[in-house]
Amino acid sequence: MEKEKKKNEWLEWGKAILIAVILALFLRTFVFATSVVDGESMEPTLEDGETVLFNKFTYLFNEPERGDIVIIKKPLKNYVKRVIGMPEETIAVKNGALYIDGKAYEQAFTSNERLQSTGRFGPIKIPENSYFVMGDNRAISKDSRNGLGFIRESEIIGKSEFVIFPFNEWSLTK
Template sequence: MSEEAKNEWWEWIKAIIIAIVLAFLLRTFFFATSIVEGASMNPTLESGERVMFNKIIYYLEEPTYGEIVIIHRPVKSYVKRIIALPNDVVEVRDHKLYINGEKQNQDYLNKSSIEETTNYGPVKVPDGHYFVMGDNRSISKDSRNGLGFIKESEIIGRSELVIYPLKEWGMTR
């Protein structure tokens, strides 16, 4: 094998090793994927969709209203929407969501999800915790019924986009 061919092989091997290391670093520290299980986030996300989430964003900024987050619990992970921040007061009255006494516009919900949202609260979110709900309010296991308040440390990333199935490719907000 000529010296030129050896150099070309060596360059290819280096490029492949660098690509593998970069993919590992991105997957480990910056981005990961999660599969949506169940219908609790319909119509925004459907069961079986794979979402890519940003793992580093909450080292740079705090979670905020309306973001779809990945919550890690010992048994399983959940995909939910942040409804209220630490020290907020949450109430659902007459199918309308109120945060700190102000009615919230929930344009990401369909009409049936709004109509099926039952009365709840008022409750104050403890310091260092968040209140989350699924977009399909009538069937969602969330802060109202089962998940409780979410510790900041349990939020492992923000959903950025649907990557599968390909026909659903796009941002998740």
């Protein structure tokens, strides 16, 4: 009797562990994943070495919005950038100010000092099903202006939701 009770206990533990592993794999594959911020291009919002938890599920039903911090899948690495321009908009930067379809756009997520280092470019028309992204630290960011080009919707694999590491810096990303 005692042997059978122990056997049942082990069987229950095995089932619980198997269910937990399957659930974790499902969540990691289809809902949430992590990405490490590489470099200073998203400062002050995100810092080099921080680990962000990103939501893969949100863009299955919604499209990226201006201001979203997104994870971009490229052949050699993933990039963490902010969506600035939407499909079929015309974007330009003059004297540190961003213009979308000819109207000035306030960028509350970065400082005036960093805006001045954005440079001058445009006007550029964003193709259909593509986005224009930039890092918050414009002076050193590799982004749609200088290397990444327009980002196809299929290259955006998730939206950054939380900073989860280092543990003392847990916060929502915005």
